Amino acid sequence: MLDLQDLDLQLDQVAHKRKSLPEHAALAELATEKSVVDRELVTADTEVSDLQREQKKADSDVDQVRQRKARNQQRLDSGQITSPRDLENLQHEIGSLDRRISDLEDAELEVMERLEAAEATQADLRTRADAFAGRQAELEGTRDAALKELDEQRASLGDQRATVAAEIPEDLIAMYQRLRERNGGIGAAPLVGKRCMGCRMELAPSDLTRFKAAAPDAVLRCEECGRILVRTAESSV
Numbered sequence: 001m002l003d004l005q006d007l008d009l010q011l012d013q014v015a016h017k018r019k020s021l022p023e024h025a026a027l028a029e030l031a032t033e034k035s036v037v038d039r040e041l042v043t044a045d046t047e048v049s050d051l052q053r054e055q056k057k058a059d060s061d062v063d064q065v066r067q068r069k070a071r072n073q074q075r076l077d078s079g080q081i082t083s084p085r086d087l088e089n090l091q092h093e094i095g096s097l098d099r100r101i102s103d104l105e106d107a108e109l110e111v112m113e114r115l116e117a118a119e120a121t122q123a124d125l126r127t128r129a130d131a132f133a134g135r136q137a138e139l140e141g142t143r144d145a146a147l148k149e150l151d152e153q154r155a156s157l158g159d160q161r162a163t164v165a166a167e168i169p170e171d172l173i174a175m176y177q178r179l180r181e182r183n184g185g186i187g188a189a190p191l192v193g194k195r196c197m198g199c200r201m202e203l204a205p206s207d208l209t210r211f212k213a214a215a216p217d218a219v220l221r222c223e224e225c226g227r228i229l230v231r232t233a234e235s236s237v
């Protein structure tokens with residue numbers, strides 16, 4: 001009976017260790033931090049692709065105006081336009097196209113700078129996300145190794161428990177289980193001297209007298225805590 005109790009406590013410990021592995025908490029914390037970075041990375045990806053599109057548009061805007069200016073310049077250089085008024089208009093248009101090109105180039109440069117900044121942020125976030133993923137894999141590895149070892153311990157203790165439990169009557173085991181659930185995992189305790197080691201109370205003299213008279217295979221219960229009391233060499237009965 002006490003062997004069974006001892007094995008059950010060891011099994012409880014293994015179950016507790018499984019639940020309270022430090023990797024569980026570390027992984028939960030990491031997942032929270034990682035999800036923030038992952039979200040920021042999605043935003044950064046979107047911003048980079050938006051700016052890439054904007055840059056292409058700015059490039060083509062500049063190209064179009066440059067082509068228009070080149071066409072006008074060609075007409076001017078061809079010498080085919082002779083009317084002074086037409087020449088003046090054309091020169092005037094070329095002048096305003098120059099200003100337009102300059103404005104568009106400024107805008108193009110500004111987009112380029114914003115794109116560079118967004119790409120730097122994106123790269124930084126990607127590095128952080130990768131580091132989180134690496135740390136996560138590492139923690140999962142140590143967690144799984146720890147769980148595997150605990151599973152092996154649990155299996156071995158389970159085998160030992162089955163062997164021990166096979167020697168004990170079923171109804172006694174059922175009673176022990178109920179007591180264990182009610183009493184913080186301890187359903188059976190040794191009687192040491194006159195003391196129940198489950199609740200640490202000394203037994204009343206009348207109970208001791210009764211226990212002394214009990215048959216060796218009788219099931220004794222502590223009058224204080226109700227646990228199964230197991231007689232050992234250290235018992236005073």
Ligand SMILES: [Zn+2]
Nearest residue numbers: 196199222225
């Ligand atoms: Zn007791």
